[in-house]
Amino acid sequence: MKRVYVNEKWCLGCRLCEYNCAFANTGERNMALALRNLEISPRIRIEEGSDICFAVSCRHCEEPLCVKGCITGALSIEDGIIMVDEDKCVSCYTCILSCPYGAVSPSEHGAVQKCELCVKNRSGAPACVAGCPNGAIVYEER
Amino acid sequence: MPVDFMYPEYEIARNDSRCIRCRVCERQCANEVHSYEESGNFMLSDESKCVNCHRCVSLCPTRALKIVKSDHCFKENANWNQAAIKEIYKQSGSGGVLLSSMGNPERYPVYWDKMLINASQVTNPSIDPLREPMETKVFLGKKPERIERGPDGSLRNNLTPQLELAMPVMFSAMSYGSISYNAHESLARASRELGIFYNTGEGGLHEDFYQYGENTIVQVASGRFGVHREYLEAGAAIEIKMGQGAKPGIGGHLPGEKIVGDISKTRMIPEGSDAISPAPHHDIYSIEDLRQLVFSLKEATQYKKPVIVKVAAVHNIAAIASGIARSGADIIAIDGFRGGTGAAPTRIRDNVGIPIELALASVDARLRDEGIRNNVSLVAGGSIRNSADVVKAIALGADAVYIATGALLALGCHLCRSCQSGKCNWGIATQRPELVKRLNPDMGFRRLVNLLTAWNHEIKELMGGMGINSIEALKGNRLMLRGTGLNENELGILGISHAGE
Amino acid sequence: MKYVIIGNSTAAVGAIEGIRQMDGSGEITVISNEKYHTYSRPLISYLLQGKTDMERMKYRPADFYEKNGCRTILGKKVIGIRKAVRTVLLDDGSEIPYDRLMTATGSSPFIPGFDGLDSVKCKFTFMTLEDAFSLREALGPDKRVLIIGAGLIGLKCAEGIADHVKGITVVDLSTRILSSILDDSSAAIVQKHIEKTNIAFILGQSVSRFDGQTAYLSGGGKVDFDILVAAVGVRPNVSLISDIGGETDRGIVTDEYMRTSIEGIYAAGDCTESYDVSCGQRRVLALLPNAYRQGECAGINMAGGERKFDRAIPMNAIGFFGLHVITAGSCTGEVYEEKGDGSLKKLFYDDDLLKGYILVRDVEKAGIYTSLIQNRVALGDIDFELICEKPSLMAFSRKYRQQKLGGVV
Ligand SMILES: Cc1cc2nc3c(=O)[nH]c(=O)nc-3n(C[C@H](O)[C@H](O)[C@H](O)COP(=O)(O)OP(=O)(O)OC[C@H]3O[C@@H](n4cnc5c(N)ncnc54)[C@H](O)[C@@H]3O)c2cc1C
Ligand code: SF4
Ligand code: SF4
Ligand code: SF4
């Protein structure tokens, strides 16, 4: 299964991935329209230190603790991808409590959000990867 | 009023209806042009620091940015143009030599653009490279005068060492120090993939890159930095650098700040000490002296590697080349006045040397006249921009060409010509780790391979059009070229007829 | 292979999914005395609140049993296990054979024998969908509710019904709310937040006796009410195992493969007790994530696989009226504390290990702390100062990150 992999050696901390993620998940057609005056809340996040930075998004674990812990069954594995059913989620945050990578986060619209590899939005494949200028994140089979 | 006040050359045009305040431009500009103003939630720019490298423009996700030339101007004057006036202000302020980088940007004629290539019609039919074999492989080195046979009639191998290139293009010398580790890695890996060569330049060879030795030309320059036995052994050929097109007649100076870590180790000089390459080699004052160095290097490597002598294209280049061809060197590399550099005094870059096209044509003609053309191979460099330039150079007599600026452009260079600042926003001409990592060699090497693969296709197509199926048959074939807008003298030196003739 | 699972909730679902990872064809029979498709127990309060409905409460999709090839026997109670012949007995007299059996019987509300409790007509527990349905019938805008127990279930119930009643009083013997998971300072913040609604607390007191619609408190006061909800605690349902001589303590005792002391019988979920790695003691951890992982582990082992579950710790994510609280592990050892406006972070560490934490309001990336406790990560190997400030992968070694972010995990 293809996943998003991170190589911190090449991450520039430019944060384009965050913006591309946020944009892809708005469903809008134009980034300027979608993100102007918006404080973004992306599903991939950069961690930044003094001389190092890297992106973190869902690992789509083979043994996903978030799915196992979800109290409603809102999280499930579909063809290896960890998906959120926004209708079912009640924002109890048990998944936030469970994910060892901090990859699930609260969102404004009631349910939690996490990377779903862009399969539900127009992008179709990870927008963060497509927009990374330096190959610091890749989408591939490993 | 500060007398040397200079209005910035460029302006940052930010389309506010597109800007989403992502601050990517701010994070990516090492010159600190952009900044975010929290209180008003808008982006500020300080255009005085902008070098017009397009890093921010390329990365801005909403295409909200462009850099425009300022229309602020001096009173029009064809003689005292803006640049001339500004340089006076600069120098009267600083008292220093003006420095710049990359090749000569001035309006001298580009002869490549005044030559046209032939194609076959009706007779001598053209060849379709997709259907018929087409040879772009070349061998560089001295070619024997005659076939020799042993007493039993068997062929005797009298071939001196050769460099085998899958296509007639190599990456010319750019030292580790002037360009980054990642740029070197990209060049090295691309050379291996393409079956060609890259050149260490005068900075030595980083230990990580010994593995690419079969595709490496190691350079010996006047500073002799990083030269030792394993280094000479590591490469496929050795190049003696006598001169460089961008700054003929002068040496080099890499400031102490850049001599850090691996660079100091690779160059074998202490951290923080300036790396000064003297203008001449202090042991070379004649062709005989050069011959000594050529043979010392051959001796040191058991006559297994061809030796290249690189010179800048200057006024009496033909005579110089004739001397080198008799010095025992196997290959002569001639670097034209548009050749790139990491740093050169502006006056020298812009006023010294001659165009590579004329130099190449006259050298080829001279060596033929003297009957020593087969003593050496000729490599032409100094602003080869595309596959047509390559074909024209070969038709003028080159065996192969060197490219540097073209390769850097493929790696992301935007020719902002501020390499000397050490703050290359594209991770090429810099040693700052946070900038170096902007060039991921996985991507860089792929782009170089793409570029030259594309060129190779085009070279084959151009050759096929002429009904020629090998580089060997194109070499020095000046009948395939015609000039436009050139005077008698120029045509004479280039050895070509005018279009229509 | 015939698998029989008693119970149809979290642990049972975990077991079904565990079995099916190993064995695609064995016969699975699920028996429960609740008559519903498997539902999310914690959602009963959200149901009363109107934040979910029967359809969305389904813990697994409607075709779950079909897809997993399970036979269900719902609305029937198991009254005994005949271990010698490997069958279970149902309350309708039928007998179901098994090769492997799992008890996922959960727990039952525990009601102490209050004086005069019989005189209370309108009283409820809050554990099942049925409980929620009957409680809903009793609600009304003029009703006064008394909840005994300021634990998770009592407070979730309070939140669920607050909008539908006049007022709620919560009485607890402990001096703080949520006493099993919060300490004094964090409990105070949450209490203050809840008190902004129509919910009031009487803490440090218990009910000494009931008289019709009046509760007399140990402190001398009294509370008049229309509806009583008893939420003082739950007891693991261990009798099926203890009756046949299986080892039980407060819960059913299992090893880390979820085997009971009886050959062929496994147990998982709220009916068991677990070894809590954060404090090194056995305790009942009545938590959904724990129930699932135990169930899955049991399922895999029942089907011939080998899987250990030895990472149990207490962990809770709860929210009341928009205020989120996440806690895990044990509150022992030295403390790192950060206090904000209505927010709190407390980390408890000892012996170079993170032992527990409490986060109030800002809960982002809490799972990174959880993993430190669960995996017993030596704090000396990470940047502890940084991780105190904010949970981040930056605090780990480059190698760890490379493994986790550059490999399949
Ligand atoms: C109101 C409420 C809120 C909660 N909130 C949370 C929360 O936010 N987070 C969290 O982690 N946990 C929460 N929990 C706890 C969580 O619901 C349990 O940990 C989880 O449901 C345990 O699953 P289980 O399968 O072990 O047992 P249970 O869910 O208790 O299921 C056991 C099943 O077995 C059946 N059964 C028992 N005995 C027999 C028998 N003899 N024959 C047939 N059937 C039998 C029972 O009827 C029941 O259906 C909450 C619980 C409640 C009541
Ligand atoms: S886009 Fe790529 S380089 Fe930029 S921050 Fe994201 S991962 Fe790093
Ligand atoms: S959200 Fe976290 S636990 Fe869940 S699959 Fe992704 S990385 Fe794993
Ligand atoms: S927040 Fe939503 S997705 Fe996460 S555990 Fe709770 S219900 Fe499941």
Ligand code: SF4
């Ligand atoms: S990169 Fe573009 S969109 Fe982002 S802040 Fe700069 S100008 Fe605005």
